[in-house]
Amino acid sequence: MMNIRQSSVSSNPQEVKADQFTAIHGIGAGIENRLHSAGILTYQQLAELEPERIAAVLGNLIGMTPKRIIDQDWKGQAQKLNAETSQTQAPTQDETRQHYEMFSIELLLDEMNQVRRTKIVHSQSKAEVAWAGWNVQRLLDTIIKYAELRQVPVENSTPERRWEKLTSTLQKNARKPVIEALTPLHGELNLSDLEVLIEGMTKPSSVIKGDQSYHIHLTLDMSRVQWPAGQTLEYSATIYARDLDQARQVSIGQARGLTSEAEKLNIHIEGRSILVGVYRLEAIVSLAKHGHPGGQGFGLFAMLEAGLLQVY
Numbered sequence: 001m002m003n004i005r006q007s008s009v010s011s012n013p014q015e016v017k018a019d020q021f022t023a024i025h026g027i028g029a030g031i032e033n034r035l036h037s038a039g040i041l042t043y044q045q046l047a048e049l050e051p052e053r054i055a056a057v058l059g060n061l062i063g064m065t066p067k068r069i070i071d072q073d074w075k076g077q078a079q080k081l082n083a084e085t086s087q088t089q090a091p092t093q094d095e096t097r098q099h100y101e102m103f104s105i106e107l108l109l110d111e112m113n114q115v116r117r118t119k120i121v122h123s124q125s126k127a128e129v130a131w132a133g134w135n136v137q138r139l140l141d142t143i144i145k146y147a148e149l150r151q152v153p154v155e156n157s158t159p160e161r162r163w164e165k166l167t168s169t170l171q172k173n174a175r176k177p178v179i180e181a182l183t184p185l186h187g188e189l190n191l192s193d194l195e196v197l198i199e200g201m202t203k204p205s206s207v208i209k210g211d212q213s214y215h216i217h218l219t220l221d222m223s224r225v226q227w228p229a230g231q232t233l234e235y236s237a238t239i240y241a242r243d244l245d246q247a248r249q250v251s252i253g254q255a256r257g258l259t260s261e262a263e264k265l266n267i268h269i270e271g272r273s274i275l276v277g278v279y280r281l282e283a284i285v286s287l288a289k290h291g292h293p294g295g296q297g298f299g300l301f302a303m304l305e306a307g308l309l310q311v312y
Contacts, residue, residue, distance in 0.1 A: 019043045023081060026072035034058055037123060039100055043082035047075050101147035105139075108249075108284075110238060116284045117303055122146040132284055133301030185233075185287065187225035189302035194218050194239075194283050196271070196309055207310045210276055216253050216269040218283050218304075223263040225287070225300065232258050234290045237267050241279035241309060249282075250274070258290055274311050281306040 018041040021032040038057045040046055046054070051066035054074065058064045069075075102123035108116045115134035120142050121127070129142050143149070195204035199213040208214055216239050227233075239253040253269035267285075283306065288299035 019046075019081070019085065021046065024072075024074055024077040026068070026074060031058060031061070031064075034061075037102060039102070039124065041100070043078040043085060047078035047082055049075075051075070101143075103143060103146070107134075114286075116238065116286075116301070130303075131301075132303035133286065133299075185225065185228070185289070185300050187222075187300060189225065189285065189287055189300045190221040191283055191285060191302045191304035192219045192221065194281055194304055194306035196281075206308060207312070210273065210311050214271040216271050216281075218267040218269065218285070220265040220267055220285055220287075220302070221263070222259075222265065222287070227261045228289065232260055232290045233287055234258055235265065235267070235285060235287050237269060237283065237285045239269055239271075240282045240284070241274060242282065244278045244280060244308075276311050279309045279311065281309055 018036050021027045021035055021043075022029060024046075027035075035041075035046065035054075035057065040049070040054075040057065049057075051069040051074070054069055055064055055066045104121040104123060106119040106121075108118075110116050117130060117132055118134055118139065119128060119130040120139065125146060127146060131138060195217045196206065196208065197203075197215045197217055198205050198208060199215065204217070205214075218237060218239070220235065220237075235255075235257055237255045238251055240249050241252045242249045252272045252274055255267055255269045257267075259265050283304045285302050286299050287301075
């Protein structure tokens with residue numbers, strides 16, 4: 001996981017310098033990091049906050065109550081440090097206008113280190129956006145939307161421009177068949193009917209024994225894929241189970257295969273043994289031209305979050 005901080009840009013950009021809150025009695029490095037992550041960066045900001053608001057920002061820290069913040073006089077200490085700092089360095093007009101916008105990006109990678117799922121969280125609003133695979137333009141659009149950016153450099157940064165540059169280079173240095181093979185797929189994949197079938201039974205089940213054999217059924221809808229003429233496509237499907245108690249995610253089945261032009265494909269995956277618990281099932285499927293990697297712009301991805309599976 002990685003964090004992105006975006007400060008506002010002025011005619012003379014300067015990075016906002018966060019004050020050292022550990023100079024305040026009662027604040028350690030962990031509390032300082034939480035306050036900074038919440039956008040509370042200066043002694044002045046801390047001094048202006050009510051103890052109840054500070055405690056709410058710190059969340060579930062044990063023993064962190066408004067009374068403790070009052071008893072340790074965070075407000076008074078912050079006011080004093082702010083006065084001392086102001087005497088040595090008066091903030092410029094540009095600095096007072098700057099602020100942080102923070103995002104957390106989570107990438108789910110497969111065994112080949114290809115991105116299967118992207119999730120981005122805007123720290124201030126807590127808004128979450130997720131999609132299957134890796135999409136640079138969607139990532140940028142999400143950051144622009146939630147940071148409310150007014151000016152973003154876009155020259156030579158769109159997927160179309162990068163693709164034009166790549167194909168131009170290949171045309172100079174590679175044979176034409178290679179260029180054709182790298183042409184990205186276009187369209188949209190959709191997943192449905194993620195079901196667990198116990199061996200010997202015809203109806204899907206949401207409860208299985210830990211040592212029981214089972215299969216997973218999944219339907220891949222390719223009706224909106226712009227199928228390349230005369231091409232065979234290769235699909236890759238992975239089923240994940242997310243433990244609701246321990247918040248961990250494991251792969252419980254994978255399948256690969258070839259498919260000719262078709263609107264729908266039924267995928268059957270042999271399930272792996274899984275520990276006792278309650279899980280949320282999730283499927284991620286990629287589609288690419290046979291014999292060529294489908295990652296990062298050349299293939300299509302789809303993601304489906306299904307129901308719960310109880311293992312006893």
